[in-house]
Amino acid sequence: MPHTRQSLDIVTPFFNEAESAVAFAAMLADLEVEIAARFNCSVRTILVDDGSRDNGASRFAKSLTGNWEIIRLSRNFGKEVAVLAGLDRADADLVLIMDADLQHSKDVSLELIAALLAEPELDVVYAVNSREGSHSRGRLSKLFYKLINSSQRFDIPANAGDFRVMRRPVAKALTQLRDKRRFNKGLYAWAGFRDKAIPYSPAERVGGVSKWNGLNLLAFSLEAFTSFSVVPLRIVSVAGLLAAFAGAAYGLKVLIEVLFYGVAVPGYPSLAVGVMLFGGLNLAMLGLIGEYVWVTLSESKDRPVYIVRDVVESRSRDTQQ
Numbered sequence: 538m539p540h541t542r543q544s545l546d547i548v549t550p551f552f553n554e555a556e557s558a559v560a561f562a563a564m565l566a567d568l569e570v571e572i573a574a575r576f577n578c579s580v581r582t583i584l585v586d587d588g589s590r591d592n593g594a595s596r597f598a599k600s601l602t603g604n605w606e607i608i609r610l611s612r613n614f615g616k617e618v619a620v621l622a623g624l625d626r627a628d629a630d631l632v633l634i635m636d637a638d639l640q641h642s643k644d645v646s647l648e649l650i651a652a653l654l655a656e657p658e659l660d661v662v663y664a665v666n667s668r669e670g671s672h673s674r675g676r677l678s679k680l681f682y683k684l685i686n687s688s689q690r691f692d693i694p695a696n697a698g699d700f701r702v703m704r705r706p707v708a709k710a711l712t713q714l715r716d717k718r719r720f721n722k723g724l725y726a727w728a729g730f731r732d733k734a735i736p737y738s739p740a741e742r743v744g745g746v747s748k749w750n751g752l753n754l755l756a757f758s759l760e761a762f763t764s765f766s767v768v769p770l771r772i773v774s775v776a777g778l779l780a781a782f783a784g785a786a787y788g789l790k791v792l793i794e795v796l797f798y799g800v801a802v803p804g805y806p807s808l809a810v811g812v813m814l815f816g817g818l819n820l821a822m823l824g825l826i827g828e829y830v831w832v833t834l835s836e837s838k839d840r841p842v843y844i845v846r847d848v849v850e851s852r853s854r855d856t857q858q
Contacts, residue, residue, distance in 0.1 A: 544629035548585070552587040558597045582605040611843075612844075616699075631704060631705070632702065632703050649702045660730035663701035718832055773825055
């Protein structure tokens with residue numbers, strides 16, 4: 538156990554999680570007691586309301602105990618940005634990031650903190666989801682990480698998300714990364730630091746529904762590639778070269794048949810196939826380049842990553858009472 542009293546900030550983004558508020562607040566109260574007893578840490582909770590349309594913020598404010606604050610963003614900026622907003626407010630010795638739907642449990646949180654404090658050389662301890670998904674989804678996930686980690690000087694761990702605890706220098710380093718289109722998994726890996734993985738199985742949601750569907754995951758994957766990998770451009774470039782060589786080979790075949798064998802040149806069908814093939818490749822390449830250009834444009838505008846509507850603190854509530 539540390540001899541000096543340390544501080545810990547719990548950063549929790551949420552969006553339309555009113556159904557989980559009471560149960561999450563109760564779990565946090567138990568977690569704070571355990572952290573104080575086991576690790577001699579003072580605890581503050583920083584919740585980030587990512588533009589919720591329900592009464593989640595007010596339900597959290599009524600249910601939370603101890604030292605807490607709720608940062609309400611002006612609209613829904615996305616979970617990745619909401620995590621940054623919480624890190625911007627955090628200034629404790631340790632920072633724990635967890636979700637409000639109770640899939641990140643108290644026991645695993647304590648395990649993460651214990652692992653970090655047990656090894657002074659560690660900077661980050663993160664949780665890795667060990668639950669097996671569907672067979673097709675698992676294969677796509679493996680392919681995604683294999684592609685995005687190719688030709689990189691760092692590896693993005695598979696099935697590792699925001700559920701992690703870090704020391705203050707790590708949290709401050711992450712706040713310096715002001716990407717507008719954020720992929721936190723990539724940013725964590727890019728920042729480096731000495732880390733350790735701990736497997737866990739997410740608990741069932743207490744309320745509400747998951748905000749991630751197939752289309753959202755596909756868009757998120759595309760954003761990850763355009764932010765951290767040149768592989769899609771290289772794949773399209775190789776496909777274009779292969780198509781060009783195939784076209785040249787076919788043209789040579791037709792020329793030889795006409796000159797030496799007197800075979801009539803194929804007409805409209807061959808032309809239509811060629812136009813469709815090369816036209817499709819060109820449009821695909823232009824679309825992919827457009828994605829990269831859009832990312833570049835978004836970053837160059839230099840808008841703020843998020844806008845805070847207001848901040849509700851436990852102290853202000855106590856004053857009002």
